Amino acid sequence: MSNRRSRQSSSAPRISDDQMIDLVTKLRQILPEIGQRRRSDKVSASKVLQETCNYIRNLNREVDNLSERLSQLLESVDEDSPEAAVIRSLLM
Amino acid sequence: MHHFVPDFDTDDDYVNTNNNNSSLNHLPRKSITTMGEDDDDLMELLWQNGQVVVQNQRLHNNNTKKPSSSSFPTKLLQPPIPPSMDNHQQQQQPSSDQNLFIQEDEMTSWLHYPLRDDDFCSDLLFSAAPTPPCATSHVVTAVRPPVPVPSSSNESRPPVRNFMNFSRLRGDFSNGRGESGPKTIVRESTQVSPSATPSSAAASESGLTRRTDGTDSSAGLNRKGKAVAMTAPAIEITGTSSSVVSKSEIEPEKTNFDDKKRKEREATTEEAECRSEETKQARGSTTSTKRSRAAEVHNLSERKRRDRINERMKALQELIPRCNKSDKASMLDEAIEYMKSLQLQIQVMSMGCGMMPMMYPGMQQYMPHMAMRMGMNQPLPPPSFMPFPNMLAAQRPLPTQTQMGGSTPQYPVHASDPSRVFVPNQQYDPTSGQPQYPGYMDPYQQFRGLHPTQPPQFQNQATSYPSSSRVSSTKESDDQGNHKTG
Numbered sequence: 001m002s003n004r005r006s007r008q009s010s011s012a013p014r015i016s017d018d019q020m021i022d023l024v025t026k027l028r029q030i031l032p033e034i035g036q037r038r039r040s041d042k043v044s045a046s047k048v049l050q051e052t053c054n055y056i057r058n059l060n061r062e063v064d065n066l067s068e069r070l071s072q073l074l075e076s077v078d079e080d081s082p083e084a085a086v087i088r089s090l091l092m
Numbered sequence: 093m094h095h096f097v098p099d100f101d102t103d104d105d106y107v108n109t110n111n112n113n114s115s116l117n118h119l120p121r122k123s124i125t126t127m128g129e130d131d132d133d134l135m136e137l138l139w140q141n142g143q144v145v146v147q148n149q150r151l152h153n154n155n156t157k158k159p160s161s162s163s164f165p166t167k168l169l170q171p172p173i174p175p176s177m178d179n180h181q182q183q184q185q186p187s188s189d190q191n192l193f194i195q196e197d198e199m200t201s202w203l204h205y206p207l208r209d210d211d212f213c214s215d216l217l218f219s220a221a222p223t224p225p226c227a228t229s230h231v232v233t234a235v236r237p238p239v240p241v242p243s244s245s246n247e248s249r250p251p252v253r254n255f256m257n258f259s260r261l262r263g264d265f266s267n268g269r270g271e272s273g274p275k276t277i278v279r280e281s282t283q284v285s286p287s288a289t290p291s292s293a294a295a296s297e298s299g300l301t302r303r304t305d306g307t308d309s310s311a312g313l314n315r316k317g318k319a320v321a322m323t324a325p326a327i328e329i330t331g332t333s334s335s336v337v338s339k340s341e342i343e344p345e346k347t348n349f350d351d352k353k354r355k356e357r358e359a360t361t362e363e364a365e366c367r368s369e370e371t372k373q374a375r376g377s378t379t380s381t382k383r384s385r386a387a388e389v390h391n392l393s394e395r396k397r398r399d400r401i402n403e404r405m406k407a408l409q410e411l412i413p414r415c416n417k418s419d420k421a422s423m424l425d426e427a428i429e430y431m432k433s434l435q436l437q438i439q440v441m442s443m444g445c446g447m448m449p450m451m452y453p454g455m456q457q458y459m460p461h462m463a464m465r466m467g468m469n470q471p472l473p474p475p476s477f478m479p480f481p482n483m484l485a486a487q488r489p490l491p492t493q494t495q496m497g498g499s500t501p502q503y504p505v506h507a508s509d510p511s512r513v514f515v516p517n518q519q520y521d522p523t524s525g526q527p528q529y530p531g532y533m534d535p536y537q538q539f540r541g542l543h544p545t546q547p548p549q550f551q552n553q554a555t556s557y558p559s560s561s562r563v564s565s566t567k568e569s570d571d572q573g574n575h576k577t578g
Contacts, residue, residue, distance in 0.1 A: 056408070069445050
């Protein structure tokens with residue numbers, strides 16, 4: 001399997017279909033929306049990939065928002081307090 | 093009413109240099125739109141005798157820049173002709189027709205101008221070297237304001253050529269609607285663009301054209317697919333394909349970094365298809381030709397699908413940090429892990445955000461409670477997936493190195509440092525007995541192999557999903573050092 005991967009890879013479109021199916025299935029399990037709503041055989045790989053990209057972007061945005069909120073919280077908290085330490089740890 | 097405001101700023105030079113009508117120079121920029129009946133300020137672009145005549149009853153008091161720019165062609169065509177102002181007053185009668193004409197969508201009305209007379213364009217193109225590009229750019233920008241005029245002026249020849257083709261095409265439909273216009277423009281512009289782009293191979297041009305014809309609906313243009321990519325290069329190259337650009341705007345990023353590769357691929361594939369199709373037809377046998385054509389169609393669609401997938405994979409690869417994998421499968425694996433880690437991180441942080449304000453009172457009792465709950469019942473209450481102990485445990489700056497056996501630290505993973513378990517001092521004491529604490533320190537540890545709803549495990553398993561093993565491991569994980577193996 002790994003040999004096949006290494007041979008086929010390097011941006012060549014000859015990836016094994018089974019591999020794609022497995023990975024797409026895995027991705028669909030994670031994606032909160034389309035992967036779980038639709039029937040399994042209906043979703044195309046490109047759609048799944050697109051959903052993945054969008055989802056990652058959303059997650060990144062969420063992380064940024066949360067970081068901002070946490071930093072704001074940090075400002076409201078006394079320095080050297082345990083809470084501040086906790087918040088700092090969360091932010092890192 | 094000005095329906096669109098093209099940026100005629102660059103016209104100023106030309107206006108000043110070429111316009112012998114000084115009064116026009118003072119006209120500020122305004123839309124080319126000519127709803128004559130509405131506004132006193134509006135100019136009317138009339139097509140009179142094969143020339144664009146700016147009928148401006150109020151020209152003198154008016155400050156429309158558009159008349160000036162639109163009067164360029166008039167001046168170009170008939171240099172001796174007095175400023176368009178004079179013509180305006182003279183030609184009032186056809187104004188009614190022109191008004192009707194003009195009242196259409198701006199694009200159509202604008203497009204109609206070159207319809208009547210090819211000479212108009214040719215004169216435009218060749219009469220005055222600096223002006224035609226400007227005029228064309230104006231004209232084009234009138235249709236598509238966002239197109240940067242300087243860019244069009246930079247490449248004087250291709251936009252001019254494009255305009256020429258525009259005129260030829262528009263001659264087909266005398267009363268073409270605005271909606272059909274863009275489509276035709278698109279189709280034709282792709283035909284034009286090959287001529288404009290010296291780099292395109294002939295086969296690729298034909299392929300481009302064919303492909304565009306195959307997807308010749310505006311919807312097809314809007315697709316995130318070949319059509320946009322096909323037209324986008326043409327647009328970028330010519331720089332003044334108006335309507336097409338407006339549609340390709342939808343897919344800016346895609347076209348930018350994908351269209352080049354796609355174009356090359358398309359060029360090669362289209363060449364092969366042309367040749368293969370020709371050979372098949374040369375055989376003369378209908379059935380085999382049909383079959384081969386069907387196979388070709390299938391190949392085409394398959395290739396399209398593949399290209400789409402590759403494009404998405406590239407986008408995904410760009411999103412994932414520190415992804416140096418060229419292998420698709422491993423890249424997807426990384427994407428999955430990254431997504432899980434992001435989910436975890438968000439959960440932790442959101443919980444921290446929510447809990448932070450409440451941390452001041454009764455924190456001590458809170459956290460042990462959470463920890464115990466974490467330890468005892470595997471199905472955690474959903475909101476407190478990452479309990480407080482995780483935050484406490486992470487008080488120290490967490491090293492990014494992980495003790496995970498096989499997996500490389502690609503994300504800012506908090507290493508499950510056994511010593512870290514006890515670093516959180518007083519808060520930890522009541523819960524030090526909890527074996528799960530060490531696991532909580534590493535929010536990213538879980539994404540390695542855990543289902544998001546599973547409790548965090550300090551014991552890191554690279555891709556082990558089953559929870560049972562983890563449960564057992566946590567129970568016996570008093571000495572965290574041994575359980576760092578992946």
